[in-house]
Amino acid sequence: MxxxxxxxxxxxxxxxxxxxxxxxxxxxxxxxxxxxxxxxxxxxxxxxxxxxxxxxxxxxxxxxxxxxxxxxxxxxxxxxxxxxxxxxxFGHSEARILKAIEGAIGRGLNLAAAGERESVFAGIICARFPSIELVRFTNSGTEANLFAFSAARAFTGRQRLLAMNGGYHGGMMTFAGGGSPVNAPFPVTLAPYNGIEATRALIREHKDELAAIIVEPMIGAGGCIPASREFLQMLRDEATAHGIVLTFDEVMTSRHSAGGLQKLHGITPDLTTLGKYIAGGMSFGAFGGRKDIMAVYDPAHPKALPHGGTFNNNVLSMSAGVVAMGEIFTEExxxxxxxxxxxxxxxxxxxxxxxxxxxxxxxxxxxxxxxxxxxxxxxxxxxxxxxxxxxxxxxxxxxxxxxxxxxxxxxxxxxxxxxxxxxxxxxxxxxxxxxxxxxxxxx
Structure with a gap:
């Protein structure tokens, strides 16, 4: 070059x-x-x-x-x-993804039913990301982050979110300039990205209120700024100490290894959110993590949180995702x-x-x-x-x-x-x- x-x-x-x-x-x-x-x-x-x-x-x-x-x-x-x-x-014309989409179209689009490919796709994702024991699909990374935080609130019984100043977690969770008028009405405390001591102090100050900490291991929309491993390890240690759900937003950064930046750093969050490329360019989002946290969305339980979405398991995303992540974007x-x-x-x-x-x-x-x-x-x-x-x-x-x-x-x-x-x-x-x-x- x-x-x-x-x-x-x-x-x-x-x-x-x-x-x-x-x-x-x-x-x-x-x-x-x-x-x-x-x-x-x-x-x-x-x-x-x-x-x-x-x-x-x-x-x-x-x-x-x-x-x-x-x-x-x-x-x-x-x-x-x-x-x-x-x-x-995958670019604009990956032949294997196009073939998968064409095949899905030929079998019928709106089946209003469970299908086999969604569990295959879920299995691929669970096998790749160290933190994901169970996963649920959404239509975007924005939805994934909203549902992940809702899971953390239900699991912990707390209400507050710690996010990074300048962070972006979708159209309703954006924290540049202190926040957005269309943000979801969650109580939020903002911390300085890569500010180890200042962020640790904020966590300890609000520990009894904090349901979750959300962070991109590399801030994307805010400038492609990597987090230091020391900063991420501090977040892991503090979340563990105070019973806070540590959430890595890897909607963008999951592409940087077969198991995202969490795998590269060797730091495992409690929940991970995904999106963007994973369904081969089709509309997609996902959130997953520890079984005990994800169980709040198990509809077999009478007190389960609802998680609807007409297109969560749409046949195009499921079929393209199996090929994209199962065949094309290998570890190599x-x-x-x-x-x-x-x-x-x-x-x-x-x-x-x-x-x-x-x-x-x-x-x-x-x-x-x-x-x-x-x-x-x-x-x-x-x-x-x-x-x-x-x-x-x-x-x-x-x-x-x-x-x-x-x-x-x-x-x-x-x-x-x-x-x-x-x-x-x-x-x-x-x-x-x-x-x-x-x-x-x-x-």
Whole structure:
């Protein structure tokens, strides 16, 4: 994965001018996407039904995908490094998953009954994740986290949740900026991510109220920031000492080994939540863990918690998931994928150091996030106006280069991404560092 050696002249010493030019070029190249956005605004608030996909001046509308490439409705081709925010692990056209879906469709969609594949799928998941003795399925990671916390409350008889400031656990459990107005009305205490002593003190202060601690072993939406093993071990020790249900949200991070980051760290939570890629790109979520905790959802018990959901065991997700996790994303595949991502991030950081710019990439394995500052990134933070401007410029420059990433800069490699695609991304980042160096701080 060598960096680009071609010399590129720096341009634009003024961020506002650079952004204005980049936005103008973006608009000029996408008249059909602009028109689609205007039509969408007539029938959806802001022309949008998924807030994550909104960005100004308007989102690019995609037409199709194949492997790790996509095409927009204006005819532009892109290397897809967004990877559907980690849900697109298998790319856009994995033949074995498509075959499984087609087979499920042929057998009938809405059977309103238990099926054989859901127990097979559940068995695969239980075998892979150290913490999961029993599992239940949902339609999203958001649902998984809501039901997991409800299980913890019923099991402990307590009501409060300890979460991390800047953490994200779905549309109704998001804690950036102190919380969201659409959050579920749970009593929540926020702790500093990777802050061992401060978080330990909060746990002990609220120990008699805390039903659960929820944490991503690597914060995803908040910047691909890994937790230290010491921090996670402290959470495990304190949860055990005070009878608190430790929950790892591995909706994103489960891809980093055959058994998630819990397996890599050797730290076993009481509950684990899953989602995103596990059903091969179909709608999916799951929560599972200790048998005694999960028993609160056993409908054979008269006091069981209800857990409905028309599509919890839908035939598409069950069939695709059995193939995706049982045949394709093997332990060997997960190890190779993590190694490729780690090598890519090392190469990107080497480029940033080479050019002496205040830019760095954090993450684990196949997930990576750029940050436009030099100091170590230990927890989510509030960006300056300059950082946000540079982040937008990075996104627009990558789009102009035919590389599709998340608007916030995050990349999540799919399995079809190979050495050539990684080299292309490294070259694009080097071109950005050189051309935009006057706008980036000095490391």
């Amino acid at each position: 060598p960096p680009l050696d071609t010399v590129i002249a720096p341009r634009n010493t003024d961020l506002d001018t650079a952004l204005a030019e980049a936005r103008e070029a973006y608009i000029a190249a996408r008249p059909k996407s602009a028109a689609a956005y205007e039509r969408a605004k007539q029938v959806m608030p802001g022309g949008n039904t998924r807030s994550t996909l909104y960005y100004s001046p308007f989102p690019t509308a995609m037409e199709s995908g194949q492997g790790c490439y996509m095409k927009d409705i204006d005819g532009h081709d892109y290397l897809d490094l967004c990877g559907e925010y980690t849900a697109g692990l 595949a997960s190890e190779a994928h993590r190694a490729r991502g780690d090598a890519l991030r090392d190469a990107l950081n080497a480029v940033c150091r080479k050019h002496g710019v205040a830019m760095q990439f954090t993450g684990v394995g196949s997930m990576t996030q750029p940050h436009f500052r030099s100091e170590p990134i230990l927890r989510p933070y509030t960006q300056s106006a300059t950082e946000e401007g540079v982040r937008e410029l990075f996104f627009l420059d990558l789009m102009a280069a035919g590389i599709y990433i998340a608007r916030r800069g995050m990349t999540a490699l799919s399995l079809p991404v190979g050495e050539a695609e990684c080299a292309r991304y490294i070259a694009a980042v080097e071109a950005f560092c050189v051309a935009r160096k006057p706008l980036l701080g000095v490391a």
